[in-house]
Amino acid sequence: MGAQFRDKIEETLADREKITDALATGVREALKRHKQAGNPIVVWRDGKTIWLKPEEIQV
Numbered sequence: 001m002g003a004q005f006r007d008k009i010e011e012t013l014a015d016r017e018k019i020t021d022a023l024a025t026g027v028r029e030a031l032k033r034h035k036q037a038g039n040p041i042v043v044w045r046d047g048k049t050i051w052l053k054p055e056e057i058q059v
Contacts, residue, residue, distance in 0.1 A: 032059045 012018065034041050035057040042049050 031057055035059060
């Protein structure tokens with residue numbers, strides 16, 4: 001891997017806000033797709049795993 005690519009990767013990884021925004025966008029998209037496809041998801045609530053029906057998924 002070239003130095004210019006390594007520098008760009010380090011610069012991107014140093015931007016916590018950018019990483020947080022990208023992760024939040026990815027999660028939102030995944031939830032939306034599960035809901036649209038009619039697939040349930042699993043969440044962690046009060047120390048337990050809970051299955052949510054597609055209609056219960058809040059996007």
